[in-house]
Amino acid sequence: MTTLLEVSGVSVSFDGFRAINNLSVQFAEAELRAIIGPNGAGKTTFMDVVTGKTKPDEGRVIWGEKNISLLGMSESEIAMEGIGRKFQKPTVFEDQTVRQNLAMALKNPRGPFAVLWHKRTKANGARIEAIAEQIGLTAQLTRIAGELSHGQKQWLEIGMLLAQEPRLLLVDEPAAGMSVEEREKTTNILREAAKTRAVVVVEHDMEFVRRLGCKVTVLHEGSVLAEGSLDHVTRNQKVIDVYLGR
Numbered sequence: 701m702t703t704l705l706e707v708s709g710v711s712v713s714f715d716g717f718r719a720i721n722n723l724s725v726q727f728a729e730a731e732l733r734a735i736i737g738p739n740g741a742g743k744t745t746f747m748d749v750v751t752g753k754t755k756p757d758e759g760r761v762i763w764g765e766k767n768i769s770l771l772g773m774s775e776s777e778i779a780m781e782g783i784g785r786k787f788q789k790p791t792v793f794e795d796q797t798v799r800q801n802l803a804m805a806l807k808n809p810r811g812p813f814a815v816l817w818h819k820r821t822k823a824n825g826a827r828i829e830a831i832a833e834q835i836g837l838t839a840q841l842t843r844i845a846g847e848l849s850h851g852q853k854q855w856l857e858i859g860m861l862l863a864q865e866p867r868l869l870l871v872d873e874p875a876a877g878m879s880v881e882e883r884e885k886t887t888n889i890l891r892e893a894a895k896t897r898a899v900v901v902v903e904h905d906m907e908f909v910r911r912l913g914c915k916v917t918v919l920h921e922g923s924v925l926a927e928g929s930l931d932h933v934t935r936n937q938k939v940i941d942v943y944l945g946r
């Protein structure tokens with residue numbers, strides 16, 4: 701197992717309150733992982749640290765050979781390094797077609813969404829079609845994104861992130877507000893995406909985590925409380941106590 705990202709002894713405080721407390725966690729290449737934990741466990745702050753939005757007070761975030769927490773890299777520089785992030789709410793270009801949205805997102809040596817990259821080359825066209833198929837939106841390629849359902853917008857945004865060819869994709873509650881069928885499809889999209897890159901899903905919905913069928917990391921008070929299969933962690937007494945608020 702090759703380690704892709706190693707978070708080691710990371711702490712983040714806000715006004716003296718430790719949102720992340722000596723957190724150590726590793727992710728492998730092409731792994732699917734779910735991060736769960738009660739409200740306030742530090743899940744968002746963890747994603748903020750990995751994507752460079754928040755700088756840790758202590759500890760290291762090792763990406764390949766680099767300690768990205770030390771280099772003073774901006775969020776966009778870290779994104780260029782291959783770390784993509786999907787926020788909970790879908791953000792697509794509502795007045796553009798699905799094809800145009802994907803075209804704008806294609807990996808670009810000048811950075812994501814740099815202007816003048818809508819080149820209609822054969823290679824770009826094939827790449828867009830492959831991604832549309834992966835996210836189940838082939839039939840919607842010429843549709844205006846604003847007319848898509850909530851689920852379809854979420855898939856489009858996942859597709860836009862895949863178009864940037866990240867090696868790690870962080871996804872925040874992708875199934876929120878989705879129907880059972882949409883959840884099923886989202887599971888398949890994420891599982892398929894994780895065959896060629898690491899996908900880390902922050903999720904509240906245990907049924908969705910069960911469907912993902914992957915290793916789970918439970919965060920509590922900014923540290924790892926338990927790790928393993930969902931069955932393994934949900935049998936852990938400390939996890940049960942935290943979820944029951946004891």
Ligand code: ADP
Binds near residue numbers: 718
């Ligand atoms: P989660 O995503 O698991 O709900 P968060 O990472 O959002 O947890 O928050 C962890 C803790 O840190 C919470 O107690 C939250 O109130 C606190 N926190 C997060 N961001 C800030 C901030 N910018 N200022 C002060 N406290 C914060």
